[in-house]
Each structure stands twice: as structure tokens, then as C-alpha cells.
Amino acid sequence: xxxxxxxxxxxxxxxxxxxxxxxxxxxxxxxxxxxxxxxxxxxxxxxxxxxxxxxxxxxxxxxxxxxxxxxxxxxxxxxxxxxxxxxxxxxxxxxxxxxxxxxxxxxxxxxxxxxxxxxxxxxxxxxxxxxxxxxxxxxxxxxxxxxxxxxxxxxxxxxxxxxxxxxxxxxxxxxxxxxxxxxxxxxxxxxxxxxxxxxxxxxxxxxxxxxxxxxxxxxxxxxxxxxxxxxxxxxxxxxxxxxxxxxxxxxxxxxxxxxxxxxxxxxxxxxxxxxxxxxxxx
Amino acid sequence: xxxxxxxxxxxxxxxxxxxxxxxxxxxxxxxxxxxxxxxxxxxxxxxxxxxxxxxxxxxxxxxxxxxxxxxxxxxxxxxxxxxxxxxxxxxxxxxxxxxxxxxxxxxxxxxxxxxxxxxxxxxxxxxxxxxxxxxxxxxxxxxxxxxxxxxxxxx
Numbered sequence: 001x002x003x004x005x006x007x008x009x010x011x012x013x014x015x016x017x018x019x020x021x022x023x024x025x026x027x028x029x030x031x032x033x034x035x036x037x038x039x040x041x042x043x044x045x046x047x048x049x050x051x052x053x054x055x056x057x058x059x060x061x062x063x064x065x066x067x068x069x070x071x072x073x074x075x076x077x078x079x080x081x082x083x084x085x086x087x088x089x090x091x092x093x094x095x096x097x098x099x100x101x102x103x104x105x106x107x108x109x110x111x112x113x114x115x116x117x118x119x120x121x122x123x124x125x126x127x128x129x130x131x132x133x134x135x136x137x138x139x140x141x142x143x144x145x146x147x148x149x150x151x152x153x154x155x156x157x158x159x160x161x162x163x164x165x166x167x168x169x170x171x172x173x174x175x176x177x178x179x180x181x182x183x184x185x186x187x188x189x190x191x192x193x194x195x196x197x198x199x200x201x202x203x204x205x206x207x208x209x210x211x212x213x214x215x216x217x218x219x220x221x222x223x224x225x226x227x228x229x230x231x232x233x234x235x236x237x238x239x240x241x242x243x244x245x246x247x248x249x250x251x252x253x254x255x256x257x258x259x260x261x262x263x264x265x266x267x268x269x270x271x272x273x274x275x276x277x278x279x280x281x282x
Numbered sequence: 283x284x285x286x287x288x289x290x291x292x293x294x295x296x297x298x299x300x301x302x303x304x305x306x307x308x309x310x311x312x313x314x315x316x317x318x319x320x321x322x323x324x325x326x327x328x329x330x331x332x333x334x335x336x337x338x339x340x341x342x343x344x345x346x347x348x349x350x351x352x353x354x355x356x357x358x359x360x361x362x363x364x365x366x367x368x369x370x371x372x373x374x375x376x377x378x379x380x381x382x383x384x385x386x387x388x389x390x391x392x393x394x395x396x397x398x399x400x401x402x403x404x405x406x407x408x409x410x411x412x413x414x415x416x417x418x419x420x421x422x423x424x425x426x427x428x429x430x431x432x433x434x435x436x437x
Binding site for chain 1: 382384385386387388389391392393395396398399403418419421423426428430
């Protein structure tokens with residue numbers, strides 16, 4: 001009986017122990033898909049290239065190019081996306097991805113040339129290219145078109161936000177350095193309060209006021225040397241406060257620029273740069 | 283049988299006792315640890331530089347180096363900013379001119395005196411100090427590199 005059980009076990013064990021062909025195209029592709037979903041794009045690309053040796057597949061080629069993009073290797077991504085012929089189903093999607101890669105790679109000349117080509121081609125991606133081009137104008141020093149022309153490619157749901165960006169670009173809420181300096185000249189610290197540096201403004205006011213008062217009291221009591229020391233120090237703090245107010249207005253304006261650019265970049269990321277979202281790993 | 287059991291229990295007792303005997307570690311009396319309590323000061327790497335590159339260095343560098351040697355290095359690294367106020371002054375005089383450097387210094391001193399809400403205004407460097415470079419206060423907008431507050435910088 002025991003021998004019979006052992007024999008049955010051995011027979012079932014050997015029959016189940018089939019060789020798995022890890023190098024079959026199907027398994028290579030499955031492994032590559034798994035790596036891609038695990039965000040191991042470099043190895044996924046290697047496996048996809050192996051797969052392409054067996055079978056030409058535009059989806060796989062697109063995924064390879066996308067893999068380079070997701071690794072922020074924009075140069076290689078652009079090169080791979082350019083390999084799609086016009087007959088391919090992915091031709092227009094690839095063009096959009098090239099545009100996105102050129103934008104992120106700060107290749108402005110190539111970016112604007114390509115947007116013009118796509119817009120003039122009147123294809124179904126022309127609107128996406130126009131949207132991306134218009135938003136990109138907010139991030140550099142090129143002149144903006146009229147508001148109606150700028151907002152025309154956007155849907156109503158995004159027009160409000162884009163309109164805010166447009167208005168901000170034309171009339172940024174800067175603080176005037178001159179006003180800041182004059183306010184601090186009249187009342188020490190007022191210029192800093194104007195530039196929303198409330199703590200620094202109050203400190204400047206107290207310091208200057210205190211030193212001025214100490215100078216006055218010392219002169220009143222004929223302590224001239226001390227009076228001049230406090231007066232001199234107070235004068236230096238007063239001058240420093242005026243200088244600092246002008247500088248704080250400049251820093252405030254730099255902050256406005258920074259927040260604007262970050263806001264536009266965040267908006268673009270939320271919209272995926274007006275390109276389709278590809279969900280490979282459902 | 284009884285003899286074997288007795289032998290076994292004797293051996294067990296000896297082994298257990300041996301473990302206990304050799305777990306004793308306090309053969310040496312504990313002594314007071316000699317710990318250095320000084321806070322590591324960045325000023326140990328202080329660059330005491332008295333080279334005169336301009337007429338203003340004749341007054342400024344001895345003044346600042348003297349302050350470092352007699353006051354700051356004795357008192358410790360107390361400035362909450364990086365660079366410290368004295369270093370800020372020296373760097374400002376090198377990057378601009380002495381008059382502008384004096385104004386920048388007094389403005390910096392005012393901001394140093396304000397202890398409220400600094401963490402909402404300045405980024406931080408690795409050692410926790412607030413990053414406040416000279417380049418932001420030279421009145422040249424292209425040199426201002428705005429970094430949001432609460433950002434930690436490597437350098």
C-alpha cells in the first residue's frame with residue numbers, strides 16, 4: 001500500500017514538472033509588461049526590444065518610446081517616437097508625444113517649429129498642439145496673442161483657469177520698489193509691511209524708534225557722546241530699513257514669478273500636457 | 283538507573299551554574315565617561331583671511347576677523363542664518379561696495395532681530411539654519427534665486 005502511494009506521487013510529480021519556455025514571445029511580453037507596470041522601465045525596454053525581434057508591433061514600439069519618456073530620457077524618447085511612419089495608427093499620438101518631450105526638454109526652437117507644423121496640418125491633434133503652444137507662451141518672454149485668440153482652443157471648463165493665467169501674465173500683482181522705499185522713508189518698516197514682511201517691518205520700526213528715542217534722551221541730558229552713538233546707529237538702521245524695503249519688494253516680485261510658473265506647470269501636469277493618458281496597467 | 287539520573291542532574295546543575303557564573307560582567311568598576319560637551323562649531327573651519335583686495339578691506343577684514351576671533355568663536359555659532367551676519371557683511375562688501383554692504387548688513391541685522399515666523403520666509407540648509415544669501419539683496423533682479431520657504435537645501 002505504501003509503495004503504491006509513493007508510486008502514484010512520483011507519477012503525478014513528473015507529469016506536472018513541464019519545462020516553461022521563458023524565452024517564448026508571449027512570456028517575454030508578459031514579463032516586459034510586468035516590469036513596465038512595476039516602473040522598471042529600463043529593463044522593460046530591454047525585454048520589449050527582445051520581443052520586437054520576434055514580431056513587429058507598433059504598440060510595443062510606442063511603449064518603448066513611452067518608457068524612455070517616463071524615465072525623463074527625452075532625447076531617446078523623441079528618437080523612438082520619430083520612428084512611426086505616417087501609415088501607423090500611432091503616428092499622430094507619437095507626434096504629440098514628441099511635442100511634449102521637446103517642451104519638457106526646453107528645446108524651444110524645435111518645439112515651436114513642430115507646433116506650427118502640426119497646427120498647419122489641420123489634423124485631429126492640431127487643437128492639442130495649439131493648447132500646449134498657448135500655455136507655453138506663458139512661461140517665456142514671447143508676446144502673447146489677444147485674449148480671445150489665446151482662449152479660443154480651450155474648453156469652457158478650463159477657460160476660467162487659463163484666463164486667470166493670461167491676466168496674471170499681462171498684469172502680475174507686483175509690488176513697486178519705489179513705493180516700498182518711500183513708505184519706509186516716511187515710516188520705518190512701512191515698506192516691509194507693504195511687501196507683506198510684517199515681522200521685519202515691525203522690528204525695523206521698533207529698532208529705529210528705540211534708537212532714535214535713546215539718542216534724543218541722551219542729548220537732552222547732555223550725554224553727547226552716547227547721543228551721537230545712538231543717533232548714528234539709528235541712522236544706519238533707518239537707511240538699512242529703506243534699502244531692505246526695496247530689496248524685499250524685489251524678492252516679493254520674484255516670489256510672484258516663481259508661484260506663477262509653478263502654477264502653470266502644475267496645470268499642465270494635471271492636463272497631461274493636453275496629450276492622451278495611456279493606461280497600460282489596468 | 284538512579285546513579286545515571288543523579289549524574290545527569292549533577293551535570294545539568296553544573297552547566298546551569300556555569301552559565302550564571304560567566305554572565306557576570308561587572309568585573310571593572312564603572313567610571314565617569316569623559317564626554318566632550320562642546321557643540322561642533324562651523325567656525326572650526328573658519329577662513330581667517332586678511333588679504334587686502336580693496337581699500338575697504340583694510341578696515342572691514344580686520345574688524346570682522348577680530349569679531350570672529352574674540353567674540354564669535356568664543357560665544358559659539360549663534361546666528362540663525364546661513365551665511366552668518368558677519369560673513370554676510372564680508373561677502374556683501376566683496377560683491378558690491380562698502381556703503382551698500384553696510385546698508386545690507388543693517389537690514390540683515392534687523393531681520394535677524396525679528397524672531398517671529400522665520401520658518402515661513404526662508405528655506406533651510408542642512409544644519410537647520412535659514413538660508414539668506416547675499417545675492418538676493420544686491421538690488422539686481424536677475425541674481426535673485428527665489429527658493430520657497432521650508433525647502434531643505436543640501437548645501
